Amino acid sequence: MTMRAPLLIDTDPGVDDALAILMAHQHAEVKGLAIAAGNVGLRHTVNNALKLVDVMGHETPVFPGCATPLVLDAADAAFVHGADGFGDTGYSRSTRAAANEHAALAISRLSREFAGQLTVVALGPLTNLALALRLDPELPRRVARLVIMGGAVNGRGNTHLVPAEFNIGFDPEAAHVVFSNWPTFDLVDWEATMHHGLAYDDLEQWLAADDERARFYASVSRRTRSWARQHGRQRMLSADALAMAVALDPSIIVESAERHVGIELAGGLTRGATVVDWEQRMARPANARIVLGVEQGKFENLIRDALGAA
Numbered sequence: 372m373t374m375r376a377p378l379l380i381d382t383d384p385g386v387d388d389a390l391a392i393l394m395a396h397q398h399a400e401v402k403g404l405a406i407a408a409g410n411v412g413l414r415h416t417v418n419n420a421l422k423l424v425d426v427m428g429h430e431t432p433v434f435p436g437c438a439t440p441l442v443l444d445a446a447d448a449a450f451v452h453g454a455d456g457f458g459d460t461g462y463s464r465s466t467r468a469a470a471n472e473h474a475a476l477a478i479s480r481l482s483r484e485f486a487g488q489l490t491v492v493a494l495g496p497l498t499n500l501a502l503a504l505r506l507d508p509e510l511p512r513r514v515a516r517l518v519i520m521g522g523a524v525n526g527r528g529n530t531h532l533v534p535a536e537f538n539i540g541f542d543p544e545a546a547h548v549v550f551s552n553w554p555t556f557d558l559v560d561w562e563a564t565m566h567h568g569l570a571y572d573d574l575e576q577w578l579a580a581d582d583e584r585a586r587f588y589a590s591v592s593r594r595t596r597s598w599a600r601q602h603g604r605q606r607m608l609s610a611d612a613l614a615m616a617v618a619l620d621p622s623i624i625v626e627s628a629e630r631h632v633g634i635e636l637a638g639g640l641t642r643g644a645t646v647v648d649w650e651q652r653m654a655r656p657a658n659a660r661i662v663l664g665v666e667q668g669k670f671e672n673l674i675r676d677a678l679g680a681a
């Protein structure tokens with residue numbers, strides 16, 4: 372059962388971020404979009420967020436955040452999402468302005484305004500959240516729930532460093548700050564994403580809905596849908612949509628495991644890996660509820676609703 376709970380989304384839109392943001396506005400009270408660089412540079416991720424707010428007809432504030440990872444530069448994912456992060460469709464730019472408050476400060480402020488109620492959903496590199504934590508170490512006490520899309524819990528990542536997933540691999544130091552200071556969070560990783568793909572035919576049917584959101588998402592996702600087919604993916608994978616489904620409706624989780632998860636910072640082949648203490652040998656308390664499976668039907672219903680498809 373989904374609720375109209377207050378939600379704050381930290382994100383780097385990004386095609387699958389866009390779908391997650393549509394889902395959130397359908398089912399929750401979205402208090403803000405905190406924007407990071409990741410899939411593409413910050414100028415584009417901010418513009419894409421502003422455009423989405425227009426398409427949805429909402430007034431959600433957009434808070435620009437960190438333009439680079441905390442320590443080392445990292446490669447973006449424009450080869451998947453397009454140079455502008457939204458499939459290079461040439462959409463007309465939004466005329467609305469971004470908020471004049473840094474994303475990290477907005478995260479801290481909103482956690483005070485909605486103390487004990489706010490769910491934070493992190494769909495991009497964790498740079499803004501790490502900075503917010505350093506500025507405001509009491510932040511986790513005021514946040515009701517944190518859901519992170521990131522990691523590859525058995526080492527099957529999706530970047531050139533084999534075990535690293537993109538969001539963690541883009542800014543491992545930020546992930547380390549969050550994973551080692553946030554007492555407990557839900558983790559939706561790349562491997563769960565691979566188990567919960569969407570059939571292309573179903574998705575195309577939903578995208579044919581007579582709804583502005585479906586038309587816009589059909590347009591910006593065209594490139595990634597064809598990229599996925601060309602790369603032999605049997606189904607369309609949408610990591611951020613899966614994480615958002617878990618945030619909106621925790622009852623869809625059918626399998627999970629609570630374990631300690633750390634971040635590898637230094638490995639030559641493993642920088643950015645999420646290292647899970649599966650056998651619980653480290654005697655460290657579990658920080659993550661790792662989502663291993665969800666009810667596919669409920670996940671798909673949340674997407675359909677957000678696209679206005681029957």
Ligand code: BDR
Binds near residue numbers: 387410494536
């Ligand atoms: C994650 O990386 C990005 O490309 C997607 O938006 C998602 O957040 C998946 O690894």
Ligand code: CA
Binds near residue numbers: 382388611
């Ligand atoms: Ca993302």
